[in-house]
Amino acid sequence: MSSDLAESEAQVVRSNALSAPLASLGYATTGNPSNPSQQSNALNLDLLADQFLELGGVQLPVFGSTGLLNLGSLGALNSFSESLTQQTSRASSGVLGDNGAIAVDQDGGVGTSPAYLDLIQLMKQLNITGLTDQVLDQARLDIGALATEVAQNTKDVSGRYAIAGLELGLRSPLVGSLPSRLETALTEAVAPINDLVASDGLLTELLGTIKKTINDGSIAGVSSLRVDSSTVTLNGLETAVKGVTQELLGSPISNSSGSLTIDLSTGMIKVDLAKLLKETGVGDLNNLPPNTNLLSDTSIEAVLQGIAEAVQGLTSKVAAAATSALNNVKVTMNLGVSAGCTTVLGVENCLAKGEVTVTGSLADFSGSSGTSPAITTTLAAAGIDFGTGIVNLVKPVLDNAIATTTGPLLKTAIATVTDQLPSVVESTTAPILSTLEPILKQALAQAVRVTINEQPTAAPRNGVGDLGPGSFTMRALSMELLPELAGNTGSPLISLGSASVRVAEAPDANANTAANANASSASNANANASSASNANANASSASNANANASSASNANANASSASNANANASSASNANTAANGSGSSLGALAVTGSNDPTPLLLGAGLLGLLGAGLLMAVRTQRNKKKGTPAEG
Helix, strand or coil: CCCCCEEEEEEEEEECCCCCCHHHECEEEEEECCECCEEEEEECHHHHCCCEEEECCEEEECECCCCCEECHHHHCCEEEEECCCCCEEEEEEECECHHHCECCCCCCCCCCCCEEEEHHHHHCCCCCCCCCCCCCCEEEEEECCEEEEEEEECCCEEEEEEECCEEEEEECHHHHCHHHHHHHHHHHHCHHHHHHHCCCCHHHHHHHHHHHHHHHCCCCCCCCEEEEEEEEEEECHHHHHHHHHHHHHHCCEECCCCCEEEECCCCEEEEEHHHHHHHCCCCCHHHCCCCEECCCHHHHHHHHHHHHHHHHHHHHHHHHHHHHHHHCCEEEEEEEEEECCEEECCEEECCEEEEEEEEEEHHHHHCCCCCCCEEEECCCECCECHHHHHHHHHHHHHHHHHHHCHHHHHHHHHHHHHCCHHHHHHHHHHHHHHHHHHHHHHHHHHHEEEEEEECCCCCCCCCCECCECCCEEEEEEEEEECHHHCHHHCCCEEEEEEEEEEECCCCCHHHHHHHHHHHHHHHHHHHHHHHHHHHHHHHHHHHHHHHCCCCHHHHHHHHHHHHHHHHHHHHHHCHHHCCCCCCCHHHHHHHHCCCCCHHHHHHHHHHHHHHHHHHHHHHHHHHHHHCCCCCC
């Protein structure tokens, strides 16, 4: 109550657009002297199920799985209010521990079941050109555990907030389509590799060289060798391309700082806003200046740059992966060989028939790997080592070709393909970024204004706290929905973790000291008032002495009275030692008037001067009788 000298209130959820009972929103309040106690209250989600907001002509549920604000694991939130004395007050709300203390792990992150504000429902009210479900079908602000605590006494006010984490989640099917788009583009880009095994391809020419070597050669124990058939194939080119895109799907990509990650398998973009605030120089999430705008132009630009950096980082990553995959494509040369063949009566008889196989990767055949292709054979006959003989026949020719002719040409052919891969990736990602960025920029800027450490009394708002003038209010997080569409009606506000306190200012310490001194002076003045009455009586006697100067006996009597007046004047000048409680008019003035002790001191001084004046008058009269001059 405004009449209380100390009061506090706390509210888990505070909004200017909800009709729910305060108790259901986790509200607690105390005041002193009206309600000197501790109070706590929990958020009651069951009572909030029927709360709706009208946005853009559409009624949207506020709470729950289909509402704008899903409180997730934050449902167990409490408020606490305490005003046990008239000089102190305390309030807190959010995730609280014993006695209303904040119980938030500031490094805990948003957790596995965070509260969140559904931004996509807000963005759909903006009518942004190009904002479709294909571009963005999910957007939310994930909110970790939070709390606020404020306290005030007659001298100081303090407050702090804690937020475990904040994360922006954006899901874009357009971004999620990037792996399949890259696969298509890469498949087209590496198609020239297949030309290596065409009829006039480099590997086909190498096969011809090996074929001639076998046909013209011989091995121990065999009179002749003949190649009956030969083929060369590339195995795994398509698989290699798919492997590149599968690798992209296997782990998220990120910007250099790690504040933003993109899961290309789902198109989900996640932004750790605590990290983003630090890297943009705004500050620590839990130590931000009052009324910090979380999604400022700077922050939104950093989000967009993070997306671009992460996606553009694919260029080198994909190019390197594709180059590696191409070099690992398997080359297989099969040659059907007959050995020791003779013809008798038109019938050919051969000592052995089988295959000679040369296998290796493209890198092996180009000389890039440093490993020679393997040579094997299935030719077999008793007493003859075909394996050693074939290797000794073919290997020198093969190694020479790799070193001098075929190898260098293969390197050039492969490089022609791999060198263009970065531009292929860029041309694939650029349209996605150019579509997404302007839409996100508008949507994030217009959907919600999020304020961290909201303080109504601090700049730039410079208003009053929730408890009126002299009060202090702090909120951990405040969300203004569709701020640019509000017009003159004002935007809906939803705040989490609100706490307010107010304590009346203590009386000035110097004023208290003066008041005590004045009370003492008033008491002394009462005592002096009695002496002043006596002095007045004596003044009358002195006046009579003037009038009856001819009577010596009266003069003597008046001198005696003057002597008494002198004594009384001394009593007046030493008023601080008097201890009489008289009810004279001067005494009454000292009690009911100003706290300034000056009137009391002046009164005492006047009494002293009056007594001294009476004494001088008596002495003057006496001297006139005696014919002597008056004493100064």
